[in-house]
Amino acid sequence: xxxxxxxxxxxxxxxxxxxxxxxxxxxxxxxxxxxxxxxxxxxxxxxxxxxxxxxxxxxxxxxxxxxxxxxxxxxxxxxxxxxxxxxxxxxxxxxxxxxxxxxxxxxxxxxxxxxxxxxxxxxxxxxxxxxxxxxxxxxxxxxxxxxxxxxxxxxxxxxxxxxxxxxxxxxxxxxxxxxxxxxxxxxxxxxxxxxxxxxxxxx
DNA sequence: TGCCAGGCCCTCTTTAGGGCCTT
Numbered sequence: 001x002x003x004x005x006x007x008x009x010x011x012x013x014x015x016x017x018x019x020x021x022x023x024x025x026x027x028x029x030x031x032x033x034x035x036x037x038x039x040x041x042x043x044x045x046x047x048x049x050x051x052x053x054x055x056x057x058x059x060x061x062x063x064x065x066x067x068x069x070x071x072x073x074x075x076x077x078x079x080x081x082x083x084x085x086x087x088x089x090x091x092x093x094x095x096x097x098x099x100x101x102x103x104x105x106x107x108x109x110x111x112x113x114x115x116x117x118x119x120x121x122x123x124x125x126x127x128x129x130x131x132x133x134x135x136x137x138x139x140x141x142x143x144x145x146x147x148x149x150x151x152x153x154x155x156x157x158x159x160x161x162x163x164x165x166x167x168x169x170x171x172x173x174x175x176x177x178x179x180x181x182x183x184x185x186x187x188x189x190x191x192x193x194x195x196x197x198x199x200x201x202x203x
Numbered sequence: 204t205g206c207c208a209g210g211c212c213c214t215c216t217t218t219a220g221g222g223c224c225t226t
Contacts, residue, residue, distance in 0.1 A: 014226050018208040023226075055205075059226065083209080095210050096225035120224065121211075136226070193212090 019103035024048035029153035094118035121189040
């Protein structure tokens with residue numbers, strides 16, 4: 001059972017960029033955060049029913065051979081829907097992951113009730129001096145130790161969770177806040193950069 | 204590391220174009 005402040009940070013690896021173009025998920029992972037601590041995690045490869053391109057094999061390290069014996073997307077996504085429950089959701093460039101989550105769950109008649117917030121949109125506002133706002137760059141920018149390989153779902157979701165916690169602590173520190181609610185993070189992600197400082201000062 | 208899309212965001216903007224970010 002999830003608590004009221006449960007948050008799931010998730011990441012997909014896929015056959016490409018667009019479910020509307022026929023792309024499918026090949027790996028899903030998520031870590032559950034409660035009170036800033038990772039309390040559970042989920043990771044599974046899934047068989048999209050067709051071969052993945054050489055580009056995707058190289059980009060993710062997930063090969064066609066690895067996917068042959070993986071469970072079908074329908075099976076894995078059902079398990080993942082159970083995992084996320086009613087938790088709110090975070091992903092880096094969430095519009096991408098949300099499209100695949102919506103598409104894969106629609107295929108099995110499942111849905112979710114949590115709300116998405118994008119860690120990239122928050123990072124663009126909190127770390128305006130970062131060289132860029134790719135996940136790997138931000139992890140380095142804020143000096144989070146990284147000894148794994150990016151572009152795998154579990155590692156990326158773990159790193160996104162650490163970045164998320166770092167951003168929360170940074171905002172709390174800068175504005176003398178405690179226990180920032182999810183709703184404020186949603187608001188930060190939508191607030192124009194030029195208005196952000198004033199909005200947080202007034203909060 | 205690229206192409207495919209889509210949302211966000213900036214600007215030499217809003218009757219638009221292009222970069223960023225995700226795989």
